[in-house]
Amino acid sequence: MQSDKDESFMKIALQQAELAFDEGEIPVGAIIVADGKVIAKGYNQTEKLNDPTAHAEMIAITAAGHYLGSRHLQDCTLYVTLEPCAMCAGAIYWGQVGRIVYGASDEKRGFKSYSEKLAHPRAKFTTGVLEGECKELLMKFFKQLRQKRKK
């Protein structure tokens, strides 16, 4: 079943998010799947790389283009633990990523809060896959951050 497969792939994206967590980065992870195979992975590394563009999705999209030898990712599915921001939605648009599956919504900085038109008109979206786990990891991160700041 599609939903079982989506959960399995989202678990891999969550593992990427956990790597970000372990490195003190906002825990967002992404993978890209083509022909049922993971072809690219990425996790948020903006702090480590001093690079505001180093979101999980951006790293995964760059890696997928490199792997496929094409900047067009129509036949790919991007799994990401958090709703993409406007920057990442823009990259998804230019890469023409065929399908996007995300876990938690981001009401503050998610692309939908700007304009749903940011997504490619042919892109298909599935939302809320393992939403609880994706959200929980983010909440754990921000809770720890607040505690550290209090000290």
Place this chain on the structure above:
Amino acid sequence: MQSDKDESFMKIALQQAELAFDEGEIPVGAIIVADGKVIAKGYNQTEKLNDPTAHAEMIAITAAGHYLGSRHLQDCTLYVTLEPCAMCAGAIYWGQVGRIVYGASDEKRGFKSYSEKLAHPRAKFTTGVLEGECKELLMKFFKQLRQKRKK
């Protein structure tokens, strides 16, 4: 005068755009200036790198963060020959780039066609600097492309 300085820096961004042109890429160039000094350059390389994220601004922002050892670019000015797209506007937002100067407008894919909110509320914009030259290079590129496709 600020406008003379802006034109001088935009000329350097245009040289970057010409490098893109020479490599058969859509000719957009960008530089980032801090303390009156060019600290980063970039030109569109999406075809060469098979990377939909490799816009001029993205490459320059990544390079500037690396140079400064910080992902925050509040004290920087980004010069770019074309109005940033939504992806690049998102990167400008996350990088908190203090000032953005661009040449030609992009009515089709420029960030303003989606939402002016994509820009950081504190970012200052100057538009239309060397607009003619920036536009002319783009038009020359698309004219050549159409001629090649006809053959």
